[in-house]
Amino acid sequence: MSVTQEQILNALRQVKDPDLNRDIVSLGFIKGLEIEGNRVSFAIELTTPACPVRDQLKEQARSAVSCLPGVFQVDITLTSQVRSSIVRPSVAGTGSISLIPTIKNVIPVASGKGGVGKSTVSVNLALALAKRGARVGLMDADVYGPTIPTLLGITEAPTVDEHNRIGPVTREGLQIVSMGFFMKPDEAVIWRGPMLHKTVQQFLGGVLWGELDYLVVDLPPGTGDVQLSLCQLIPITGAVIVSTPQDVALNVAQKAIAMFKKLNAPILGVIENMSAYVCPHCGKRDDIFGTGGARKAAERLGIPFLGEIPLATPIRVASDEGSPIILSQPQSPSAKAFFSAAEQLAAQVSIRAMQGELQPQVKVTF
Numbered sequence: 001m002s003v004t005q006e007q008i009l010n011a012l013r014q015v016k017d018p019d020l021n022r023d024i025v026s027l028g029f030i031k032g033l034e035i036e037g038n039r040v041s042f043a044i045e046l047t048t049p050a051c052p053v054r055d056q057l058k059e060q061a062r063s064a065v066s067c068l069p070g071v072f073q074v075d076i077t078l079t080s081q082v083r084s085s086i087v088r089p090s091v092a093g094t095g096s097i098s099l100i101p102t103i104k105n106v107i108p109v110a111s112g113k114g115g116v117g118k119s120t121v122s123v124n125l126a127l128a129l130a131k132r133g134a135r136v137g138l139m140d141a142d143v144y145g146p147t148i149p150t151l152l153g154i155t156e157a158p159t160v161d162e163h164n165r166i167g168p169v170t171r172e173g174l175q176i177v178s179m180g181f182f183m184k185p186d187e188a189v190i191w192r193g194p195m196l197h198k199t200v201q202q203f204l205g206g207v208l209w210g211e212l213d214y215l216v217v218d219l220p221p222g223t224g225d226v227q228l229s230l231c232q233l234i235p236i237t238g239a240v241i242v243s244t245p246q247d248v249a250l251n252v253a254q255k256a257i258a259m260f261k262k263l264n265a266p267i268l269g270v271i272e273n274m275s276a277y278v279c280p281h282c283g284k285r286d287d288i289f290g291t292g293g294a295r296k297a298a299e300r301l302g303i304p305f306l307g308e309i310p311l312a313t314p315i316r317v318a319s320d321e322g323s324p325i326i327l328s329q330p331q332s333p334s335a336k337a338f339f340s341a342a343e344q345l346a347a348q349v350s351i352r353a354m355q356g357e358l359q360p361q362v363k364v365t366f
């Protein structure tokens with residue numbers, strides 16, 4: 001006797017998404033279930049192509065269904081449909097979604113103090129998400145010191161159409177907009193709040209972004225006008241806070257966290273950058289700035305910890321050459337650390353986006 005749909009779904013109910021803390025059947029992940037004799041096929045539709053547990057879920061689903069009597073072959077396809085965290089006004093922020101109707105999630109990358117690696121982290125996270133198959137935009141909101149064009153070796157200017165809308169520059173699957181595209185080299189921006197506000201507005205609503213799963217926003221350091229404008233203009237999914245491991249950096253990072261909380265914008269997680277230094281010659285580990293401080297701080301504050309990025313010369317060299325480590329050395333330990341942090345970030349976005357559907361099973365408290 002042939003296996004039934006009911007039996008297969010019952011078996012698949014044993015498979016739980018560990019991030020969403022629910023089984024993949026009740027989450028609605030199983031699509032196109034077909035039974036042909038002793039062959040079963042279906043798709044698992046994940047909430048992000050960068051799901052950190054995609055292979056694990058596929059294997060668990062395969063073994064759950066393979067055990068059923070009368071099943072000899074199980075064909076599973078992994079697909080994804082990124083959910084938007086900003087369609088529901090209750091989720092975050094005070095701004096209007098009408099400015100960015102085609103963008104599902106906005107993720108600013110922030111820090112309390114300068115030079116901790118926000119731009120490096122932003123560009124590598126955005127690339128990692130794009131490499132996993134997501135549609136990703138990268139907005140360089142550091143209008144004073146835009147570095148994204150240099151990090152990606154971009155020299156061409158974006159297009160501007162007859163309605164003054166900017167066509168982003170495309171690189172490695174990313175849609176990119178930066179103030180650097182509109183400045184002459186060595187030109188300094190000296191703007192007051194209202195002008196900055198207008199630029200942020202223009203970079204959101206005046207850009208032909210197209211359909212995006214994630215818009216990563218590289219912020220200037222600190223807690224100033226750009227951060228304020230962003231959170232006022234649109235509902236953001238949640239910020240990523242970058243910190244080095246030193247106590248002093250962590251103390252300032254807490255200020256950035258406090259600012260987002262004040263603006264009613266969630267925090268998706270903390271990334272520790274310039275974590276332990278591993279000597280490329282002898283492999284010896286040296287905790288120049290200490291290590292694990294950001295993880296402990298995140299735990300203390302009840303904020304997810306997304307990962308540690310080592311202090312590694314190849315990261316700096318790759319950035320200087322306009323080909324970030326994710327592109328130039330995707331198999332290196334540093335690139336793997338970025339991929340892992342990007343996956344953890346994508347998982348946190350999914351949790352946020354599904355919060356309404358998941359309650360009371362998953363409670364996210366920040």
Ligand SMILES: Nc1ncnc2c1ncn2[C@@H]1O[C@H](COP(=O)(O)OP(=O)(O)OP(=O)(O)O)[C@@H](O)[C@H]1O
Pocket residue numbers: 111113114115116117118119120121142145147219220221273274275309310311312313315316317319320
């Ligand atoms: N993990 C790392 N290992 C080695 N070098 C790094 C690492 N992260 C960043 N850097 C280097 O540190 C410098 C500062 O990084 P970056 O420009 O990304 O910081 P930032 O926080 O964006 O700075 P700002 O506050 O000025 O915008 C750059 O030269 C960059 O290449």
Ligand SMILES: [Mg+2]
Pocket residue numbers: 118119120142147218219220
């Ligand atoms: Mg920067």
